[in-house]
Each structure stands twice: as structure tokens, then as C-alpha cells.
Amino acid sequence: xxxxxxxxxKFMDNPDVAFKEQMGYVSGVFGNCMGQDSVSTYTDQFxxxxxxxxxxxxxxxxxxxxxxxxxIAPIVGAMLDNNRSGKGNAxxxxxxxxxxxxxxxxxxxxxxxxxxxxxxxxxFVLYLVFNIADTFYDVALSTLSVRMTPNAKSRKNFYTxxxxxxxxxxxxxxxxxPIIIDAFGVDYNAQxxxxxxxxxxxxIMGLITMLIPSMTLKERNIVLPPKxxxxxxxxxxxxxLNRPLLLLCLCNCIESVxxxxxxxxxxxxxxxxxxxxxxxxxxxxxxxxxxxxLFSVPFLGRKLSSRDIVVAGYMHTAICTVSGKDDNFIMGxxxxxxxxxxxxxxxxxxxxxxxxxxxxxxxxxxYMEWKSYKKYGVAQRNEGMVFAxxxxxxxxxxxxxxLLVNGGLALIGYKSAEMIDNQMVEAVQTPETLHGIFLLVxxxxxxxxxxxxxxxxxxxxxGKRKEKIMAELEVxxxxxKAKLEEAESV
Numbered sequence: 001x002x003x004x005x006x007x008x009x010k011f012m013d014n015p016d017v018a019f020k021e022q023m024g025y026v027s028g029v030f031g032n033c034m035g036q037d038s039v040s041t042y043t044d045q046f047x048x049x050x051x052x053x054x055x056x057x058x059x060x061x062x063x064x065x066x067x068x069x070x071x072i073a074p075i076v077g078a079m080l081d082n083n084r085s086g087k088g089n090a091x092x093x094x095x096x097x098x099x100x101x102x103x104x105x106x107x108x109x110x111x112x113x114x115x116x117x118x119x120x121x122x123x124f125v126l127y128l129v130f131n132i133a134d135t136f137y138d139v140a141l142s143t144l145s146v147r148m149t150p151n152a153k154s155r156k157n158f159y160t161x162x163x164x165x166x167x168x169x170x171x172x173x174x175x176x177x178p179i180i181i182d183a184f185g186v187d188y189n190a191q192x193x194x195x196x197x198x199x200x201x202x203x204i205m206g207l208i209t210m211l212i213p214s215m216t217l218k219e220r221n222i223v224l225p226p227k228x229x230x231x232x233x234x235x236x237x238x239x240x241l242n243r244p245l246l247l248l249c250l251c252n253c254i255e256s257v258x259x260x261x262x263x264x265x266x267x268x269x270x271x272x273x274x275x276x277x278x279x280x281x282x283x284x285x286x287x288x289x290x291x292x293x294l295f296s297v298p299f300l301g302r303k304l305s306s307r308d309i310v311v312a313g314y315m316h317t318a319i320c321t322v323s324g325k326d327d328n329f330i331m332g333x334x335x336x337x338x339x340x341x342x343x344x345x346x347x348x349x350x351x352x353x354x355x356x357x358x359x360x361x362x363x364x365x366x367y368m369e370w371k372s373y374k375k376y377g378v379a380q381r382n383e384g385m386v387f388a389x390x391x392x393x394x395x396x397x398x399x400x401x402x403l404l405v406n407g408g409l410a411l412i413g414y415k416s417a418e419m420i421d422n423q424m425v426e427a428v429q430t431p432e433t434l435h436g437i438f439l440l441v442x443x444x445x446x447x448x449x450x451x452x453x454x455x456x457x458x459x460x461x462x463g464k465r466k467e468k469i470m471a472e473l474e475v476x477x478x479x480x481k482a483k484l485e486e487a488e489s490v
Contacts, residue, residue, distance in 0.1 A: 021148065024216030026165040028094065028141050031209030032134075033169030035105045038202050039130060040398075041173060042195065043108055044405060045266045050111055050192050051119045052417045052424055055410040059403060061124050065131050066399035070392050072132060076139045077388025090147070093140035095214040097133040098207060104130035106203040109195045116419055135391055137210065142387035146362050147219045159362070163294055163355035167287060173202060174283040178269065182277040188426050238380065239389055241371050244461040245364040248357065249393040251310075251452040256397035258317075258448025260404045264440040265343075267414075272434045282340045286347030294351035305462040306356040306363070313349030313356075314453030320346035321445040346445075360459070361390055367461050370473045379476050404444070412436025 047053040053061075080090055104126045112122050145159070177198050184190040239245065270276040293313075300309060320342050369381035413436070415427035461469070 021217050022161070024213045025141070025145060025148070026162045027209045028137075028213035029162045030165035030169040031098075031206040031212075032101075032137055032141065033166045034172055034202050034209075035101060035130075035206045036134065037170040038173040038177075038199060039105050039108060039127075041263065042177060042266060043127070044263060044402075045270070046109055046195055047123055048409070048414070048416045049426060050195070050417060050424060051123060052116050052419055053120060053123060054416055055406040055414075057120050057123075058406045061120075061127055062399055062402040062406070064124075065128050066395050068128060069131055069135050069395040072135055073139065073388045073392035073395065074385070075388075076136055076391075077143075077382070077384035077386075080140065080143050080384030080388075081382045090140040090144045090219060091214040091217060093136050094144075095211060097136035097140070098210040098214075100129050101133035101137055101210070102203045102207040104133065105206070106196075106199045109199040111192055111424070131395075135395070139384065139387050139391050141213065142361070142390070143383045144213070144217055144219060145358075146365055146383045146387075148217065159358040160294065160355045163351050163358070164291070166354060167290055167294065167351045171283065171287045172205075173198070174287075175280045176201075178266075178276045178279040181270075188424075238368050238372050238382070239385065241375060242364055242368050242386070244360060244367050244459055245386060245389070247455060247459045248360050248364065249390055251455045252357075252390075253393055253397040253400065254455065255448055255452045256401035257404065257444045258452070259397075259401045260408065260444035261321075261441050261448060263401065263405050264408070264437060264444075267409075267437045268441050271429055272437045278340065282343050283347075285340070285344035286350075289344060289348040290351040293348045294355060296352065300352075305466075306359045307456055307459045307462045309349075309356040310353050310360070311453050311456045313353035314449045314456070316349050317346045318446055318449035318453065321442065321449065361387070363461065363466075366470065366473060370469050370476070373476050379480060405440070408436075408440045412440070 044058065047058065076093070080093070108123065108126045108130065110122075112118060145162075177195070180198055181191055181194050184194045265279060266276075269279040304312070365381045365383050365386050368386060369379050372378055372380040413430065413433045415429060415433075417424045417426055419425075
């Protein structure tokens with residue numbers, strides 16, 4: 001353990017940010033991702049199969065929640081940007097949102113009554129609370145990552161380590177839920193309590209890890225707003241001028257099609273294959289390969305830019321999706337070994353891609369600072385607004401994903417649990433529906449990788465151009481610092 005800590009410290013060495021602080025950031029990423037993955041992966045299945053909700057209920061719930069989050073995200077960003085005190089306020093946001101986030105993530109897996117209407121209201125309120133709290137925490141944590149240090153190389157290093165935590169956070173629900181559910185056997189009521197038990201375990205772990213950053217992190221890189229007559233309200237104008245940010249957000253929005261594939265996998269394993277625990281074993285292999293891909297990022301980064309890593313990752317997964325064949329469609333499911341291996345191999349670049357995307361998002365704040373100076377003569381970087389905009393777009397993408405998932409399930413005739421004598425009874429799916437679930441995995445998996453990969457090829461904030469812009473930005477910052485020091489000395 002001592003040697004591992006030493007290597008981590010060397011890898012994440014930064015004179016401005018202590019190793020303890022960076023590990024605090026990693027802890028927050030772990031807890032947040034664990035809660036997000038638990039809810040995003042399993043709530044659809046739980047609400048259909050155990051709460052009795054229909055596709056119309058799910059669409060209404062997800063649409064309303066997304067609309068609220070779209071309104072909230074820019075407000076959170078503005079609140080973060082407008083507080084320019086030495087201590088900042090991101091940590092307070094994280095501490096206040098961690099508790100409702102955790103409580104909602106656990107209670108969403110409780111079936112409260114025999115009344116379908118009460119189940120609908122219960123799910124709606126808790127899902128809304130969860131997503132609002134997630135927006136506050138996610139925007140604050142992302143903003144902190146930039147304010148911790150202005151050093152782009154250092155950010156890239158601890159983003160890589162943070163992605164390990166993110167993958168671990170997502171891995172636990174992916175592994176444990178299917179194994180534990182299958183361990184409870186075919187008893188319908190027992191399976192309901194199994195979901196809750198796992199959610200409670202994740203909730204306790206998540207709350208502890210999500211509170212650690214608020215107690216360990218410091219906000220250093222806080223840029224004061226200009227104090228001259230040139231200051232203008234250009235927040236949204238700069239968003240529209242920020243080409244790297246817009247391309248990344250467009251990519252993430254269309255990638256929601258790819259996530260239809262992942263959200264359909266629990267139905268695929270449990271219903272079509274009747275082997276829910278297979279999900280755990282496939283994801284174990286996928287996670288192991290994903291870590292291998294992630295740890296190769298620092299070495300690949302010497303030859304490839306973050307943009308190139310993202311593009312290559314999309315294309316790799318697309319190729320894996322179309323590689324298998326059967327008599328019916330591109331990748332069939334008659335051979336479980338083929339299915340499992342292809343899905344696992346397809347996960348190889350996931351962690352590395354996510355780390356590279358974090359770098360690209362953080363780098364877009366540098367581009368905003370440079371672009372605002374070139375366009376308006378005022379160097380302005382609104383980190384909160386950038387991450388709030390990214391979060392807002394991700395919520396829109398989530399809605400698009402949910403519409404596709406729930407619309408797809410309705411199209412293939414998926415049946416929800418039925419209320420009989422005040423008891424929920426599991427529905428039986430037709431063979432056509434079971435094959436339809438497979439199509440919800442295969443088709444979005446192809447489309448959702450190819451198109452985002454092509455989009456990211458148009459990001460030109462990379463290579464020599466990026467080096468030139470960053471050199472100019474260093475000069476701009478030095479001049480601004482000199483002027484500030486001169487003004488303070490008068």
C-alpha cells in the first residue's frame with residue numbers, strides 16, 4: 001500500500017493542490033457516480049416490474065424532472081460564479097445536496113403501498129428530489145475541479161485517477177445488484193426487498209464519500225470579475241462562442257442514443273436471456289478492460305490528444321457492436337459467449353473516454369477565457385456557467401434517452417406488473433417482446449457510437465492550435481495580474 005500511495009502521489013504531484021485534497025475530490029466522484037448509476041440503471045426496471053408504472057407515467061415523470069433541472073442548472077452555475085469570496089461556496093452546495101441525494105436514491109427502491117396512484121406520486125417526488133440534488137452536487141464538484149488548480153496537466157492527471165473512482169462507483173451497482181437479485185431466487189416479493197437492501201448499502205457508502213470533499217477541498221483558482229467599464233453580461237454569448245464546449249455537449253446529447261443500449265441491458269439479461277447474474281460477470285470483464293484502457297491514457301496522451309482518445313473510443317465500441325452476427329440481425333444472442341465477450345470488449349475505452357471528456361470540458365473554460373478577451377477585450381471564464389450548461393445539456397440528453405427507452409418498450413409491447421387483489425403480480429412477456437428488447441440493445445449501440453465519434457472530429461482546440469492559444473492566454477493572465485498589482489499598490 002505504501003508504494004501504491006507513493007506512485008499515486010508522484011503521478012498527481014501538484015505544488016498547488018495537496019494529495020489529500022485530490023483524494024477528497026476522487027471520493028466525491030466515487031459516491032456521486034455510485035448513486036447516479038444505481039438510479040439510472042435500475043429505476044426503469046424496478047418501476048415497471050415492481051411498482052406497476054406504465055410508459056406514460058415514466059415519460060411524464062422524466063419530462064417534468066428534466067424541465068425543472070433545465071431551469072435550475074444555470075441558476076446553480078450563476079450562484080457559483082457570483083460568489084467570488086476567497087473561500088468560495090461550491091463546498092457548501094455539495095454538503096447541502098449530499099443528504100437529499102442519498103435519501104432519495106434509497107427510497108426510490110421502496111414499494112410503499114398497494115395503491116398504484118400512491119406509487120406514482122411517491123416515485124415522482126423522489127425522482128425529482130434526487131435529480132435536483134444531483135444537479136447541485138454535480139455542478140459544484142465539477143466547478144471545484146477547475147478552481148482547485150489552473151494547471152491543465154495536473155487536472156488531466158487527477159481526472160484520470162478520478163475516473164478510476166467513477167468506474168468503481170458505477171461498477172458496484174452493475175456487479176452486486178444482479179448477483180444479489182438472482183441469489184433471492186424467483187420469489188417476487190423477496191426480489192423487491194433485495195433491490196432496497198442493495199440501495200441502502202450504496203446509500204450509506206455514498207453519503208460518507210460524498211461528504212468528504214466538502215471537508216477537504218479548497219477553492220484556489222477563483223477569478224475575480226473585471227472592475228472596469230468593459231464588464232458586460234456576456235455569459236451566454238460566450239457559451240455560444242465556445243466551440244469546444246458546444247461540440248462536446250452536442251456529442252453527449254447524441255450519445256444518449258448509446259445509453260439506450262445500456263439502459264436496456266438489465267431488461268435484456270433478466271427477461272430475454274433469463275440470466276440476470278450474467279450482467280455482473282460481463283461487467284466484471286468490461287470493467288477490467290476499461291481499467292486497462294484508462295491506465296493507458298497517460299501513455300496514449302503523449303501521442304494522442306484528449307479529442308483523439310474520445311473519437312477512437314467511440315469507433316472501437318461501434319465496431320464491437322456490429323462484429324457479431326446471427327440469422328436475424330447484426331449481433332444475435334443465441335451464443336451467450338459471443339454476446340458477453342463483445343459487450344465486455346466494447347467497454348474497453350469507456351473509462352479512458354470519460355476521463356478525456358472531463359479534460360475537454362475543463363479545457364473549454366480556458367478557451368472561453370481566451371475567446372472572451374479576443375472578442376470583447378475582457379478575459380472572462382465562468383466555470384460555474386460552463387459546467388451548469390454541460391449539466392443542463394446532459395439532462396436534456398437523459399430525457400431524450402428516457403423517451404427512447406420507454407417509447408421503445410411501449411413499441412415492443414413490454415408489460416408492466418399488474419395490481420391484483422392489492423398485490424403487484426409480475427407480468428409475462430411474449431417472445432416478440434423479448435426479441436424486441438434485444439433490438440433496443442443492438443441498434444442504439446451502433447448509432448450512438450458512430451455519430452458522436454464523427455462530431456468530435458470537428459473539435460479543433462487541440463494540437464498546435466491549442467498550444468498557441470494557451471501561450472497567448474499565459475500572456476493575457478500575466479498582463480492582468482500586473483495591472484491588478486499596480487492598481488492595488490496605488
